Amino acid sequence: MIHIVFNEADVDVLKKAIELDETLQGEVWQVKDDYAVGPLAGIYTAEGIEARRQWWRDVLAGGDYAGKVDTGEVDDNKLVTELTERLRNEPAEIVWVWAAQNKHDVSGYYWLMSQLKEFQGRIYILYLNNLPFINEKGLIFYPEWLSVIPPKEFLKAKKLARPITLSEFEVDPDEWAKLQQEDKGVRLLEGGKKLGQQDYSYYDADLKKYITGDWQKASKVIHQFLHKNKQTTGDAYLLWRLKTLLATGEFDVQGEVKNMKDFEVKGKQAQAQAAETTNA
Incomplete structure (x- = not known):
């Protein structure tokens, strides 16, 4: 089993949850780019990928993260290549995609799943949309980020795992394609998995x-x-x-x-x- 998350902080909390439940055993991979901002036009082409990388270079230039684009630390396309090779070579392998109710995770979900249609039935989604959890103080809360969920509470979340349906593999990439065509700079979550866009x-x-x-x-x-x-x-x-x-x-x-x-x-x-x- 391969678990995929969209934030660095999610990696640690999910690994702690895995330690508590052997049925969750697997590797944790992270999609590192933030697809809730920046250009999307031609994002699956060499030109579009380089255009996005150049945009990030411009954004980060002269700042705290200058030069990070070219360190190789963030290379989601390499992640997808390795993931697809793994799935083709190991027919029993499955993927769990974890997403909380925020624009960052949902944008990452669209970017990722649009490339995995050939593995329908083996790609699972765990979308924590309006699901209540118990925090460390014993109070109910509705998390916007996976990282704020106590590790033991992930044992409840695993019950949400379901295969991404064939219908979703048809419809969701179309929604993502519309956003690519609009090519605005900021994505916002409007509810459920609905994303809207605004200017930079x-x-x-x-x-x-x-x-x-x-x-x-x-x-x-x-x-x-x-x-x-x-x-x-x-x-x-x-x-x-x-x-x-x-x-x-x-x-x-x-x-x-x-x-x-x-x-x-x-x-x-x-x-x-x-x-x-x-x-x-």
Whole structure:
């Protein structure tokens, strides 16, 4: 059995769950790219794959994760190649795809399953959609991420495992193809497995709300956004969007606009109002 997850934190918690239940024994593989953001056009072609890699290079350039694209650390296409070879060579092998109710996991699910139709009947989905769990304090909660589920609670989740149906292998790739044709920059979960799309600037307006009249490290602005905003995304994407906003001259900045702890930002209007108050 091969378990597939979409977040690094999910790997550890699932491995701990496997230790508690021998029927879950298997390898844990991770799809590492974040398909909830970035270009999708031609994503299964050499040109589309390289276009997406170049987009990530541009996003990560001069930031905390600069150069990561070319380290080989993230190579989901290699993962799919190895997975398909494994399934062809070992007819008894099965795959469990774990996804929680968030845009990151669902986007990854679409990207992955659209390439596995020939193995229908051997690819299982465990979609934790509105499933209640018990947290460490004994309270019921509805997790948006696998990593927040206590390992022992995964034993309940395994009951959800079911083969991805032939109908789903027909319909879901079509839905994913529509998103590829639209080729917008941000995917959002609208309920169930329904994804909608917005432009690359979707998070900008909310990100601005966390820039105040006081100097703040970019890391603090991003931290506030991640902990307070209803819709969030990865910190690398937010750093790129923050730098894009700063390039407009709308905000004051000091320090080297590079890593998120290297520079500070401040709202110009708030700064001017503060100066007027001081001089009054």
